Amino acid sequence: xxxxxxxxxxxxxxxxxxxxxxxxxxxxxxxxxxxxxxxxxxxxxxxxxxxxxxxxxxxxxxxxxxxxxxxxxxxxxxxxxxxxxxxxxxxxxxxxxxxxxxxxxxxxxxxxxxxxxxxxxxxxxxxxxxxxxxxxxxxxxxxxxxxxxxxxxxxxxxxxxxxxxxxxxxxxxxxxxxxxxxxxxxxxxxxxxxxxxxxxxxxxxxxxxxxxxxxxxxxxxxxxxxxxxxxxxxxxxxxxxxxxxxxxxxxxxxxxxxxxxxxxxxxxxxxxxxxxxxxxxxxxxxxxxxxxxxxxxxxxxxxxxxxxxxxxxxxxxx
Amino acid sequence: xxxxxxxxxxxxxxxxxxxxxxxxxxxxxxxxxxxxxxxxxxxxxxxxxxxxxxxxxxxxxxxxxxxxxxxxxxxxxxxxxxxxxxxxxxxxxxxxxxxxxxxxxxxxxxxxxxxxxxxxxxxxxxxxxxxxxxxxxxxxxxxxxxxxxxxxxxxxxxxxxxxxxxxxxxxxxxxxxxxxxxxxxxxxxxxxxxxxxxxxxxxxxxxxxxxxxxxxxxxxxxxxxxxxxxxxxxxxxxxxxxxxxxxxxxxxxxxxxxxxxxxxxxxxxxxxxxxxxxxxxxxxxxxxxxxxx
Numbered sequence: 001x002x003x004x005x006x007x008x009x010x011x012x013x014x015x016x017x018x019x020x021x022x023x024x025x026x027x028x029x030x031x032x033x034x035x036x037x038x039x040x041x042x043x044x045x046x047x048x049x050x051x052x053x054x055x056x057x058x059x060x061x062x063x064x065x066x067x068x069x070x071x072x073x074x075x076x077x078x079x080x081x082x083x084x085x086x087x088x089x090x091x092x093x094x095x096x097x098x099x100x101x102x103x104x105x106x107x108x109x110x111x112x113x114x115x116x117x118x119x120x121x122x123x124x125x126x127x128x129x130x131x132x133x134x135x136x137x138x139x140x141x142x143x144x145x146x147x148x149x150x151x152x153x154x155x156x157x158x159x160x161x162x163x164x165x166x167x168x169x170x171x172x173x174x175x176x177x178x179x180x181x182x183x184x185x186x187x188x189x190x191x192x193x194x195x196x197x198x199x200x201x202x203x204x205x206x207x208x209x210x211x212x213x214x215x216x217x218x219x220x221x222x223x224x225x226x227x228x229x230x231x232x233x234x235x236x237x238x239x240x241x242x243x244x245x246x247x248x249x250x251x252x253x254x255x256x257x258x259x260x261x262x263x264x265x266x267x268x269x270x271x272x273x274x275x276x277x278x279x280x281x282x283x284x285x286x287x288x289x290x291x292x293x294x295x296x297x298x299x300x301x302x303x304x305x306x307x308x309x310x311x312x313x314x315x316x317x318x
Numbered sequence: 319x320x321x322x323x324x325x326x327x328x329x330x331x332x333x334x335x336x337x338x339x340x341x342x343x344x345x346x347x348x349x350x351x352x353x354x355x356x357x358x359x360x361x362x363x364x365x366x367x368x369x370x371x372x373x374x375x376x377x378x379x380x381x382x383x384x385x386x387x388x389x390x391x392x393x394x395x396x397x398x399x400x401x402x403x404x405x406x407x408x409x410x411x412x413x414x415x416x417x418x419x420x421x422x423x424x425x426x427x428x429x430x431x432x433x434x435x436x437x438x439x440x441x442x443x444x445x446x447x448x449x450x451x452x453x454x455x456x457x458x459x460x461x462x463x464x465x466x467x468x469x470x471x472x473x474x475x476x477x478x479x480x481x482x483x484x485x486x487x488x489x490x491x492x493x494x495x496x497x498x499x500x501x502x503x504x505x506x507x508x509x510x511x512x513x514x515x516x517x518x519x520x521x522x523x524x525x526x527x528x529x530x531x532x533x534x535x536x537x538x539x540x541x542x543x544x545x546x547x548x549x550x551x552x553x554x555x556x557x558x559x560x561x562x563x564x565x566x567x568x569x570x571x572x573x574x575x576x577x578x579x580x581x582x583x584x585x586x587x588x589x590x591x592x593x594x595x596x597x598x599x600x601x602x603x604x605x606x607x608x609x610x611x
Contacts, residue, residue: 121546
């Protein structure tokens with residue numbers, strides 16, 4: 001089997017396993033997995049920029065929030081249906097990605113991190129400031145009757161756990177395959193070249209700025225898709241999703257799973273979600289776990305789980 | 319109250335903010351300038367300073383001034399020791415790689431925050447000011463303690479300026495900042511300088527926090543705002559420029575005070591943050607900094 005075929009087969013098998021799992025999982029883990037798949041989409045969007053382009057952003061919560069509020073506010077205030085609302089979330093993410101990308105990409109390295117963090121903080125403060133519309137920190141809950149889709153005569157109720165799992169899986173599968181296609185395409189190769197040596201990539205004739213800008217927009221749109229799906233599937237929209245902490249979580253998930261691997265973000269999200277879930281059962285000190293995990297990862301395990309596996313055994317892993 | 323006195327009050331409030339901000343930002347700027355490390359945990363060192371000040375002043379009791387002075391001495395030492403420890407255990411092992419240290423200091427941020435939540439609790443607690451004095455202006459009375467913060471900050475800034483430009487320690491620090499490899503070749507113990515600078519930066523944040531804790535209660539989440547504001551100041555002022563840091567702190571503090579008094583604190587923070595992001599985008603070397611080599 002060629003390496004390309006092996007890579008595609010592996011990812012399709014993962015999607016297949018996730019599809020079958022919904023029939024055997026107990027109710028609680030069924031719900032958790034749906035949530036993890038949506039958050040893993042967020043992590044995959046983050047990984048596209050952090051892993052493949054090497055741009056450390058601390059502002060991705062604003063793209064997640066763009067999707068969350070793009071979808072949530074249009075449902076709440078304009079009575080959008082689920083599909084147009086999801087589209088509004090995607091559009092909000094793409095536009096904010098374009099604007100932030102145009103501004104932030106003028107800087108490099110540490111300055112990029114600080115600028116993205118600041119734009120994200122402005123977004124967070126703006127959400128608090130417009131409390132009349134967004135209800136600030138408290139957020140708002142989307143009414144249950146609003147959250148159903150009519151697809152070709154089929155009425156799908158997103159508050160039903162089975163439908164919700166299926167919708168989350170669909171989004172996850174699409175994002176996973178799109179990411180795989182993107183990083184294996186020539187565009188993905190250019191991004192890696194820019195990460196490794198931007199000067200050389202430029203001398204080879206590639207427009208580094210334009211390529212990075214496209215990467216930011218794609219990454220922002222994927223993150224916004226996760227945000228929009230979160231609002232529509234779980235029905236809650238609140239400012240805490242735009243806080244600095246929500247920018248740091250995808251970084252943690254990606255580092256744990258392995259930056260610049262396609263499946264790494266999902267593994268990291270899944271593992272970290274359960275670590276926090278289990279530890280919060282007998283202690284409230286989950287921030288301690290998050291902090292310790294970040295330090296230990298960066299000290300002793302910088303390639304993450306899949307990165308290490310790839311370096312040791314499976315060279316073909318995308 | 320008419321417009322003039324109202325503006326005067328806003329300026330005073332702004333100057334108090336500036337004074338504390340200048341000290342905090344100076345710590346961040348030193349670490350950033352000398353070690354090229356972005357210390358995301360800087361705000362948590364600030365918070366630790368405030369929280370330990372509450373513990374110290376509560377444990378001592380008696381006249382508030384006793385607890386306050388003890389906190390002013392002990393808190394920075396405690397925080398400095400912790401910073402030294404984390405520098406040895408973590409940052410040095412990462413060879414001060416910029417991205418790895420960012421991730422590691424984010425980790426520290428969470429650990430310190432959790433420790434404060436566990437041992438101190440989620441409440442905001444006040445520390446009594448060392449003295450209660452009202453300075454009477456023709457239109458209103460103003461807290462004498464707040465005015466003394468401004469004086470203390472000016473004295474500390476002058477002290478730092480003196481150490482940096484007139485002493486051997488300052489010379490060694492500037493040499494390390496300018497070119498650490500050459501400094502190493504000339505026998506300067508660069509890793510000890512780094513450890514010292516990191517501890518010093520944290521201590522400056524802790525001092526700033528002890529100064530502010532009588533007017534702003536100690537809370538385990540109080541670190542984020544000073545961190546972001548310090549980023550703002552360091553960027554506007556330019557890396558490693560003491561003069562820039564002071565001017566930027568005054569600018570940011572004043573605008574924060576004035577917009578907060580006349581409009582809303584959230585709007586003030588939003589405008590300041592947006593302004594700085596724009597400065598960083600269009601003038602990456604800052605207002606007073608030199609273009610990086």
